[in-house]
Amino acid sequence: MGLKARFVKKMMNTVGRRSFQQLVSKEKKMSQLDNVHSAVEESPERFEIVFEALEYPANQLKLFSSIRTMKQIPSIMRNLTKSLLSIEENPIESKKEVTDDFLHQFESYAYSLNIASIGYARLPSKLVFKEKAVLHDKAIVLTMEMDKEKIEQAPSSKTATMIMKTYDKLGIASNKLTEYLRKYGYSVQAGHPLGGLVLYPPLAELANLGFRGKHGLIITPEHGPRVRLTAIYTNIQNLPIPSENQYKKIGDFCEKCFRCVRKCPGFAIRDYPVMNSNGLLTHIDNKGCFPVFLEYHGCSICLKECAFSRVDYNKLMKQFSDQSLDPEFV
Ligand code: SF4
Ligand code: SF4
Numbered sequence: 001m002g003l004k005a006r007f008v009k010k011m012m013n014t015v016g017r018r019s020f021q022q023l024v025s026k027e028k029k030m031s032q033l034d035n036v037h038s039a040v041e042e043s044p045e046r047f048e049i050v051f052e053a054l055e056y057p058a059n060q061l062k063l064f065s066s067i068r069t070m071k072q073i074p075s076i077m078r079n080l081t082k083s084l085l086s087i088e089e090n091p092i093e094s095k096k097e098v099t100d101d102f103l104h105q106f107e108s109y110a111y112s113l114n115i116a117s118i119g120y121a122r123l124p125s126k127l128v129f130k131e132k133a134v135l136h137d138k139a140i141v142l143t144m145e146m147d148k149e150k151i152e153q154a155p156s157s158k159t160a161t162m163i164m165k166t167y168d169k170l171g172i173a174s175n176k177l178t179e180y181l182r183k184y185g186y187s188v189q190a191g192h193p194l195g196g197l198v199l200y201p202p203l204a205e206l207a208n209l210g211f212r213g214k215h216g217l218i219i220t221p222e223h224g225p226r227v228r229l230t231a232i233y234t235n236i237q238n239l240p241i242p243s244e245n246q247y248k249k250i251g252d253f254c255e256k257c258f259r260c261v262r263k264c265p266g267f268a269i270r271d272y273p274v275m276n277s278n279g280l281l282t283h284i285d286n287k288g289c290f291p292v293f294l295e296y297h298g299c300s301i302c303l304k305e306c307a308f309s310r311v312d313y314n315k316l317m318k319q320f321s322d323q324s325l326d327p328e329f330v
Contacts, residue, residue, distance in 0.1 A: 013054055019077050020050045026084050027197065031133035037125060038133040042278030044199060046129040047286060053294055060295050066157040072164040076194055079171035083190035087135055094187035096237045109180055113173040116145045116222050119207025120239040123198065126278055132197040134233040135189040141207040143220060143227040144170040151226055151309065154300035163298060166228050167194045174230045186234055193230040200229040208242040211250035215260040215269050215302035216283030219250050224308030253320055257327035263305040266292035
């Protein structure tokens with residue numbers, strides 16, 4: 001480990017650890033408030049990647065080894081904190097309905113902030129992580145595209161830096177969109193893509209933004225799995241929540257593909273996801289993924305190798321439907 005890397009690790013171990021601890025205790029305090037949408041017994045625990053990483057042997061850790069990758073951390077922390085504290089700025093008497101025109105205007109603003117797709121969902125309590133809560137049970141789910149060229153270089157510090165930048169940009173956009181809704185009289189809370197209070201991939205599926213692949217990531221028609229996710233929580237009652245998911249065929253494709261399962265260096269992607277007693281699916285074995293993730297710049301090989309990262313969604317699905325393509329050979 002070089003001098004710079006040792007410095008970054010030391011900073012993460014002192015300032016980084018303290019800020020994340022403060023954040024987690026703010027999240028916990030929020031879960032103890034009245035009238036919030038809290039976790040339930042079936043809720044999953046959030047995997048605390050930052051704390052786990054800080055316990056990892058320093059000489060093997062590549063995730064925190066680049067100053068460029070870690071440069072985004074202060075801004076990410078600021079926006080994470082803002083997303084929690086700014087709920088105090090919500091109007092006391094909030095509006096509960098939107099017009100089509102307003103929603104259209106909101107979506108145009110979101111696209112101007114580089115949001116790739118927007119969906120709406122009811123948030124089931126069991127998707128809220130244990131000891132967390134959000135203000136409301138309706139979600140505006142947002143995706144942001146990650147750079148294709150940098151994903152193709154995974155695993156590398158360039159890929160990791162781009163991913164951290166995307167986390168930061170999406171966190172900033174989430175806070176801006178929340179401020180926008182507040183300005184027009186709505187009660188809202190911004191989510192952040194890093195960590196998050198809610199399990200995002202199944203929420204994105206409920207919002208009809210795509211479908212989870214064998215790697216557990218949401219595969220979108222616009223950019224395949226090459227997106228990061230976040231959500232804004234609100235009590236707007238008439239959001240256009242879809243009644244079903246239109247992308248279930250992605251699951252049929254996965255059943256014939258298994259490419260990510262074969263390519264995962266940690267042997268962490270299950271052939272078939274495990275259905276837990278709480279009704280939630282687990283796709284990845286963390287014990288297999290985690291060491292590779294930390295030692296190889298956040299890995300992301302599953303993302304790079306997914307058939308939907310290699311070939312455009314519409315082309316792939318068309319060839320799959322007319323049986324002119326065998327998914328095993330994408
Ligand atoms: S990040 Fe790497 S180790 Fe983890 S599941 Fe994806 S391919 Fe496997
Ligand atoms: S690589 Fe294949 S099996 Fe894995 S998620 Fe992508 S399409 Fe599904």
